[in-house]
Amino acid sequence: MKKPIVSIKDFSLTLGGKLIIKNLSFDVFPGEVFAFLGSNGSGKTSTVRTLLGIYEPSGGELLVNGKSLTPDTAAIVGYLPEERGLYTRAKVLDTMIYFGELKGMEHETARQFSLAYLERVELADKANLKIKKLSGGQQQKIQLGVAIMGDPKLLVLDEPTKGLDPMNRKLLLDIVDELKQQGTAVIYITHLMEEVERLADQLLILKDGEARAYGSVAEVKKQFQSKSIEDVFVSIYNEKSSEVTHA
């Protein structure tokens, strides 16, 4: 039986006296794209931050490769947060190498990876420019590069295509596809349901900190008797009850 890389069981989170997540459980397997869905404020980012060890859970357990993550063991994870940005006053290559080193890579390895990645995303000529000289889309490509440095076993992408033009969006989705083929598990947070339909193997829809739908794309559609995930999403958010549906 395949072993999950991410295993979350009965996870609860209270922040500032407010219950954000209630008894959330799900697994993510290697080589799988796991779409983590929900409206703004539903608790997706808080869940991811807790999984990465930035927040402490109020209850339950969140394991990656069978262990709770800490900054010292997070090198196996690549993270592209929703609230993202880079050191605008630093140079592109220096920034990428710095993050590579924070992930435990050797300087030269991080440098080689960065140069190869910049070549691939057609930013090789910008390597020695300051980040602030790049456009928003170019900066986002650098952030993705930082996230995928060091061959992560788990990639967490929080609205990765937000603000990207169609060309760059395609490039990013191709990279995600490649990583998936190589066995990387991807937690993919998005509001774009066509991306879910295209990429996702499993999905979970979160509403008010609770899982409202969980399973493969086909299973969830069947469960809700809907033709699209968008319809499922809309019906869940139109519901008044808070019953969890596991397909």
Next chain:
Amino acid sequence: MHKLRHIIRHEYLTIILQPSFWIVMIAIPLLMAAVIGLTVIGNQSSSQHVAEVVKSLHNVAIIDNSGLINHHVVTASKLQLAPTDQFASLRDQVRTGKLEALIVYPKDLATGRQYQIYLTSTDFTKLSGVTTLADNLLKTSLFLPLGSPQIIALAQTGATGDITMFKNGVVTGGFNDYIAPGLLIVLFYIIFAFSVSYMLTSVSEEKENRSMEMVLTYVKPRSLIVGKLLAVSLVSLTQVLFFALLAVIGYLVMVKTGNNIALPFGLAIDKISFHFWPMFFGISYLIIGFLMFAGFMTTAAAATTSAKEANNYSSVFFIGAFIPFYFITTIVTDPGNSIVHFLTFFPLTSPVITLIRNAVGNMSLAESWLALGTMGIFMLVSIWVAVRAFRLGALEYSQAIKLSTLFKRS
């Protein structure tokens, strides 16, 4: 440990590779030199000009009702004393421009210490010239009975004291003993003005540009804060070495060109002395004070949502560091004063107060240790609060951390 090294290198290089860092470092001494130079040249030129105006003043009438003005002094200036009863007529001549000026020394000059000047124009240079002339006539008349020019000069400018100070029955270096620990006060302000604010900028920028979340995935908040603190300390060291190098170059140029630097109170660069306890306590107060303020700045940056908001809070700390100068005379001359005791142990003022008191040697060994211990505790608290504020506020982009949240048990 290797992550800490990467953080320190990244933070250090980010600051010192900025052109603005070196522009400010070079511009400040240049601007100071330019201001001092222009002030000296301007004052010299102004004094010369006034002296020339005084020499050219021959159409000036003088009335002496005090009996203190010596007529030989007046005639030596190619002027004449006028009779008292001509006051109205002479004043009218000034009004109509026939006379340049009228100086009247009143009867009660000795008690009232005021004389009158009537001037034909509103020319400020001429006013300075006439005032200088009136002053010179009065002072020279008063000093003339003293006899020799040397005694007159002595009476006018006074003399300096050749001071011998004893401590525990042994002759000390006098004011020269104050120089080395006194320079630590200057050093504190250089570091405070430049480096402490880097801590604020570094944390605020990381929050504002949203790079924090990616960093905190791989680095513990405490490691990040410690890394930043150590990097900023290295930046301070770079600045101190740079300014020290400039000072040495300046000194060597002065010596090479044969210019002697005249220092007040009998201070001499070659007689600067370094004593263990003042240097030990001075350096300790400097380092601990720096870390304490860096902690305050980090808290301000981590707890707020933008560099602008953090800067508003940080002004409180800047005021705290400059308050001691309002009490400088009391601190130096009356160390037993209760205000001085309070400010010595109050966190925002303690670094500067202790550095000043340590420099002039008015703290006992026991009080020095007590102040160091208290400051050390405040430093640890400030860094603890900074790390906590950082942990709570680093990813809070839309609202500032409340004070109650900061100290709430978690």
